[in-house]
Structure formats: structure tokens, C-alpha cells
Amino acid sequence: MAQMIEWSGSITSMASTPLSPPIRGFFSNMWVLDFSRDCPKCGASVETLVHALKDRQTARTILTLGVLDGRLLNKDYPYCIDWIEDVICFLDKKVVVDFITTLSDSWNNRNNYVFRGKEEEARVIWDRAKLFPLCRTVKINFDVIVFNNKTCFGVIVCNSNGFVLGGGGDFKEEDMAVEWAELYAFEEGFKIVRSLNIASAIFETNCASLVNKVKNHKEDITII
Incomplete structure (x- = not known):
């Protein structure tokens, strides 16, 4: 409770x-969980959490708009927690605030596609995260x-x-x-x-x- x-x-x-289930679930999934089914957007054979938040095309475009360092985008990570740790170590804490905001909005955008069949453009998600x-x-x-x-x-x-x-x-x-x-x-x-x-x-x-x-x-x- x-x-x-x-x-x-x-x-x-x-x-x-x-x-709040969405907020608690977001962080719980971020640290430790992976998916066990195909990506509904690009058809990747196994949609892991790091794929959903970093490697999926829309998610990657959103992070690129946020000028996330290429080393954090192009490196392959077996687990999402490893990627998050590198981001936190590499970025200034003030930038991490924007990163978490963007990541959360990107996650919500993915869920809208899965459950409602609607997905917003990457630029729209990024602009919203900055407001x-x-x-x-x-x-x-x-x-x-x-x-x-x-x-x-x-x-x-x-x-x-x-x-x-x-x-x-x-x-x-x-x-x-x-x-x-x-x-x-x-x-x-x-x-x-x-x-x-x-x-x-x-x-x-x-x-x-x-x-x-x-x-x-x-x-x-x-x-x-």
C-alpha cells in the first residue's frame, strides 16, 4: 500500500x-522486466524492454530529437537496466530529468499503439515532453x-x-x-x-x- x-x-x-499503477509499473518494468512476444510495430521476433524504449524506430527517433549521445543509442544492451545505468552515469542530473520525462511519454505512446492502434509522430512526443x-x-x-x-x-x-x-x-x-x-x-x-x-x-x-x-x-x- x-x-x-x-x-x-x-x-x-x-x-x-x-x-498509481501506470507510474509504479513504469519504473518496475524499467529496471527488471522484459517482454516475451513480438514487437507489434516493427515485428521484431522478441520485444524486449530495451527494444521498446530504445531500439524501436519511433522511440529511437524521439531520443535522437533529444540529442541523446550516439554511444547510448547505438550500443547493444542485453537488459534495459544496463542501458539506464549508462545513461545516468553519462548524463548530467538535470538532463536525466528530461530523459525520464521523454522516456515516459514514449512508453505511453507505445501503449496507445498497442491498445488503441494510434501512435503520434516522434516530434509531437518530444515537443510535449518539453512543455x-x-x-x-x-x-x-x-x-x-x-x-x-x-x-x-x-x-x-x-x-x-x-x-x-x-x-x-x-x-x-x-x-x-x-x-x-x-x-x-x-x-x-x-x-x-x-x-x-x-x-x-x-x-x-x-x-x-x-x-x-x-x-x-x-x-x-x-x-x-
Whole structure:
């Protein structure tokens, strides 16, 4: 179950709801999962996750428009996590925010093609990813996964309509206790909020113990 911490200059109140499936699913799939069926667009024999996000023609065009370094586009990666790690190591953190935004919109575009038979042009997706509509309150979803002795975290910033405003991610070459990993992602979420000049935010996590410690047990957590 997800815990939500509302922030407006300082942490003020908290509630809990299930994690948003599209947001949580996006990061969970990004780090560890592969597909096991043909690509519905280009007919590749096996559509892996790295193919869907990097090698598929529309996805590659979107990333090229974003001026992603050719070394990160042309190198073959057996797993998506390896590609994401290289991107995070190579790019400046501010650029990683734009990269995650673009990647999320590209993923949504693929799903629109699979489930609705509609796909937008790469330029349209890129232009949308560069627009940051103003909003008073945003939702910050952060999650952590420990995989192959590495701790990976991701942060996505959405407005009230679910539009992705930004995001980021990082990894450490070590196993971390869950609470420490969640706290690390929480801190990175704060940095992203400040970089986007957001005055009010709701942080969403599935780590109840972290919420309890942040709130100093001053308010009850309601599980829905």
C-alpha cells in the first residue's frame, strides 16, 4: 500500500492510497522486466524492454530529437537496466530529468499503439515532453528496487491530470536496507521539486515505516 506525504514548504499531512499503477509499473518494468512476444510495430521476433524504449524506430527517433549521445543509442544492451545505468552515469542530473520525462511519454505512446492502434509522430512526443504546464500541486512518486547487488531508484513528477512533468533516477553499486534506499529516493524527490520551482507536492511511497518516521508518529496512517 502507498503512503502519501503532502508537502508545502514543509511536510504537513499524510494519507495513504494504492500506488498509481501506470507510474509504479513504469519504473518496475524499467529496471527488471522484459517482454516475451513480438514487437507489434516493427515485428521484431522478441520485444524486449530495451527494444521498446530504445531500439524501436519511433522511440529511437524521439531520443535522437533529444540529442541523446550516439554511444547510448547505438550500443547493444542485453537488459534495459544496463542501458539506464549508462545513461545516468553519462548524463548530467538535470538532463536525466528530461530523459525520464521523454522516456515516459514514449512508453505511453507505445501503449496507445498497442491498445488503441494510434501512435503520434516522434516530434509531437518530444515537443510535449518539453512543455511543463503550471500547476499548484504535483504528485511525486518514488520507488526503489534492489537487483543484482545494485540499488536503483526512480522518481516521477506528475500534475493532477497525470501528465509527467519531470523525473530522475540513480543507482548504487551496493545492497541497501529498504528504509535507507527509500529515504535516498525521498531526498532526490525533494531536489527535483525545488529544481522545478514547485510550491506544493504530495510524495507517494509504499514504505509505511518511512512515513511514520518522517511524521514522527504525530498523525495516524489510514490504510485504504
